[in-house]
Amino acid sequence: MIARLAWKNIWFKPLNTALSVILLTASVAIISLLILLQEQFEKQFSSNIDGVDLVIGAKGSPLQLILSAVYQVDAPTGNISYDEAKIWMKHPFVKTAIPLAFGDNYRGFKIVGTTPDYLGKFGAKVEAGKIFSKNFEVVVGSEIAKKLNIKVGDTFFGSHGDAEEGEVHEEFAYVVSGIASPTGKVIDNLILSNIQSVWAMHDSHDYEETHPENPAHGEEGHVHEEDEEHHHVEHGEEGHVHKEGDEHHHDEISEEGKEITAVLIKFKNKMGFVLWPRLIAQNTDMQAASPAVEINRLFSLFGIGLQALEYLAYGIMLISGISIFIALYNTLKERKYEFALMRVSGASRSQLLGLVLFESLLLCVTGFVLGTIVGRVGLWLISSTTEQEYKMTFDPFAFALEKEGVLFLVTIFVGVIAALIPAIKAYRLNISKTLANA
Amino acid sequence: MIQTQNITFSYAGKVNFVFPDIRTENSEALLITGGSGKGKTTLLHLLGGLLRPKNGTISIGETEISSLSEKQLDQFRGKNIGLVLQQSHFVEALSVLENVVLASWLATGRKAEEKAKSLLKQLDLEDQMYKLASQLSIGQQQRVSIARALINEPRLLLTDEPTSSLDDENAFKVADLLSNLSSEYKASLVIVTHDQRLKDRFPNQISL
Numbered sequence: 001m002i003a004r005l006a007w008k009n010i011w012f013k014p015l016n017t018a019l020s021v022i023l024l025t026a027s028v029a030i031i032s033l034l035i036l037l038q039e040q041f042e043k044q045f046s047s048n049i050d051g052v053d054l055v056i057g058a059k060g061s062p063l064q065l066i067l068s069a070v071y072q073v074d075a076p077t078g079n080i081s082y083d084e085a086k087i088w089m090k091h092p093f094v095k096t097a098i099p100l101a102f103g104d105n106y107r108g109f110k111i112v113g114t115t116p117d118y119l120g121k122f123g124a125k126v127e128a129g130k131i132f133s134k135n136f137e138v139v140v141g142s143e144i145a146k147k148l149n150i151k152v153g154d155t156f157f158g159s160h161g162d163a164e165e166g167e168v169h170e171e172f173a174y175v176v177s178g179i180a181s182p183t184g185k186v187i188d189n190l191i192l193s194n195i196q197s198v199w200a201m202h203d204s205h206d207y208e209e210t211h212p213e214n215p216a217h218g219e220e221g222h223v224h225e226e227d228e229e230h231h232h233v234e235h236g237e238e239g240h241v242h243k244e245g246d247e248h249h250h251d252e253i254s255e256e257g258k259e260i261t262a263v264l265i266k267f268k269n270k271m272g273f274v275l276w277p278r279l280i281a282q283n284t285d286m287q288a289a290s291p292a293v294e295i296n297r298l299f300s301l302f303g304i305g306l307q308a309l310e311y312l313a314y315g316i317m318l319i320s321g322i323s324i325f326i327a328l329y330n331t332l333k334e335r336k337y338e339f340a341l342m343r344v345s346g347a348s349r350s351q352l353l354g355l356v357l358f359e360s361l362l363l364c365v366t367g368f369v370l371g372t373i374v375g376r377v378g379l380w381l382i383s384s385t386t387e388q389e390y391k392m393t394f395d396p397f398a399f400a401l402e403k404e405g406v407l408f409l410v411t412i413f414v415g416v417i418a419a420l421i422p423a424i425k426a427y428r429l430n431i432s433k434t435l436a437n438a
Numbered sequence: 439m440i441q442t443q444n445i446t447f448s449y450a451g452k453v454n455f456v457f458p459d460i461r462t463e464n465s466e467a468l469l470i471t472g473g474s475g476k477g478k479t480t481l482l483h484l485l486g487g488l489l490r491p492k493n494g495t496i497s498i499g500e501t502e503i504s505s506l507s508e509k510q511l512d513q514f515r516g517k518n519i520g521l522v523l524q525q526s527h528f529v530e531a532l533s534v535l536e537n538v539v540l541a542s543w544l545a546t547g548r549k550a551e552e553k554a555k556s557l558l559k560q561l562d563l564e565d566q567m568y569k570l571a572s573q574l575s576i577g578q579q580q581r582v583s584i585a586r587a588l589i590n591e592p593r594l595l596l597t598d599e600p601t602s603s604l605d606d607e608n609a610f611k612v613a614d615l616l617s618n619l620s621s622e623y624k625a626s627l628v629i630v631t632h633d634q635r636l637k638d639r640f641p642n643q644i645s646l
Contacts, residue, residue: 001540001543001549005529005531005532005540008531008532008536009529009531011531012530012531334530335530337527338527338528338529338530340527341527341528341529342529342540342544343512343515344486344488344515344521345516345540345541345544345545345586346512346513346515346516346517346541346544346545346546346590347512347516347544348508348509348512348513349508349509349512350509351544431488432483432488432489435483435488435523435527436479436480436483
């Protein structure tokens with residue numbers, strides 16, 4: 001009955017109630033959105049760097065190298081010579097070295113030339129079909145397979161570069177040899193082939209393209225330029241491959257003078273982790289960047305912004321607490337007769353105290369529930385944008401139990417504090433005086 | 439039945455009231471009259487347990503109410519005393535019926551909804567049951583507060599100036615209603631008033 005009375009009371013002043021609930025909803029929504037975003041963002045970023053100690057790539061921004069090579073979200077810093085990279089890949093310190101060559105995309109999904117180790121790094125298996133073994137065979141990430149409804153045996157043409165609108169390579173079709181198992185990591189949104197496929201596609205591509213168009217290819221541009229000297233020789237080879245057809249790809253494309261985009265290194269000997277960045281920077285045209293270090297740097301940059309937003313949200317929550325306080329305190333003047341009357345009818349002091357507290361808590365719980373929902377709608381909206389642009393999704397149905405639990409307690413605390421003075425006033429109300437002065 | 443002995447009261451040590459002893463039997467009506475400032479309302483609040491006397495004892499039935507704790511007094515009041523005040527107050531957010539039901543729940547923990555309905559019907563408020571109290575006329579509001587005072591079948595019905603804001607016709611109606619209902623529910627009726635019209639209606643009187 002007290003609960004029902006509290007419910008009726010808060011709806012009796014709908015504007016006061018709406019103001020308090022809206023403020024609470026806004027603050028809870030912002031905070032829970034931030035909590036979920038931060039948690040899932042960090043989890044996604046951290047899970048993707050598992051098994052990568054160092055990334056070797058072209059000189060430039062180390063953060064850019066990490067973002068492009070590990071997360072596939074930024075443009076690559078450039079290309080490196082495969083021959084030069086191999087020196088490091090075969091170093092005794094190295095446990096695994098996974099080369100990556102970026103080339104084309106299919107409907108915005110990157111086609112990455114690599115080795116089967118790449119799947120292993122993410123803990124992905126080939127769920128259907130088999131791993132790529134010949135040129136132009138690809139393993140498709142689970143998300144892509146789901147979204148584009150791709151099955152083993154399907155064929156498609158890639159578009160050049162990383163833009164969906166890139167020019168279509170109609171010379172060679174990719175054949176889907178397998179579908180990768182879902183991992184929740186970036187690999188779900190990648191199409192994997194062997195490195196030779198990327199070379200083959202672009203060598204012939206280079207030949208057919210007229211050179212003035214090269215700059216339009218963005219980061220791929222200088223591949224073409226550097227490859228120029230080899231064009232005719234290579235073309236001979238390539239031509240051979242393609243003439244002989246897709247039936248027998250046994251003939252490897254020469255690796256000589258070829259380029260790749262980056263190498264993901266996992267060390268056997270952790271000394272490499274300390275020594276290599278300087279060693280590589282001083283002795284080669286390449287750089288070695290640590291994903292852990294770069295991502296920490298990124299988080300701390302983000303962190304300032306997120307922190308500011310979080311403070312803002314708690315500020316809004318403080319204001320909503322004050323708004324509840326003012327609403328309760330103001331109506332107390334009108335409601336003191338009501339309270340005196342309830343006392344006369346047999347209500348105890350503690351029932352009145354409880355009523356006022358309950359009204360405040362009802363507002364807070366309503367605000368919390370709405371805020372949690374609104375926050376998740378926000379996350380879902382963000383997720384659909386990031387999915388399109390960065391192939392990164394957030395799960396709006398996930399719960400960050402600990403942090404959201406704390407948020408709930410904070411909300412309840414605000415409710416109790418806001419109601420404390422009005423509740424005590426109701427508790428200590430002098431009924432005789434109140435009724436006599438009526 | 440009520441019995442008081444030598445009760446006195448003072449507000450912050452300034453005004454001192456000494457009240458005559460009161461004694462009523464069950465279903466008996468008592469009119470307490472007196473000019474303003476004589477402590478009529480104070481006496482009513484003392485009888486209703488809203489104030490505690492400085493000296494003396496007040497017994498309602500077998501209970502000496504000044505010996506009760508605050509919480510016990512709240513409960514006792516809810517069950518045994520019905521109050522009708524000069525100005526009616528209600529829980530604004532609740533309907534007329536809910537206000538009456540609330541009084542039964544607060545006193546007994548049970549919602550006497552059927553009883554509240556029949557009581558309101560008896561007081562000619564059948565059509566107003568689901569309205570908010572603020573939508574009713576003063577006279578109707580007064581009858582609602584009578585219904586609320588009677589819902590728990592109290593032993594004592596205390597009324598403070600129940601007729602002062604009513605015209606002659608309505609004043610006598612209310613007086614009849616109070617006297618009839620209190621005898622029907624076997625409650626002692628105490629009316630505090632300066633209204634001369636009631637003096638002829640209730641023979642049992644005390645003047646302060």
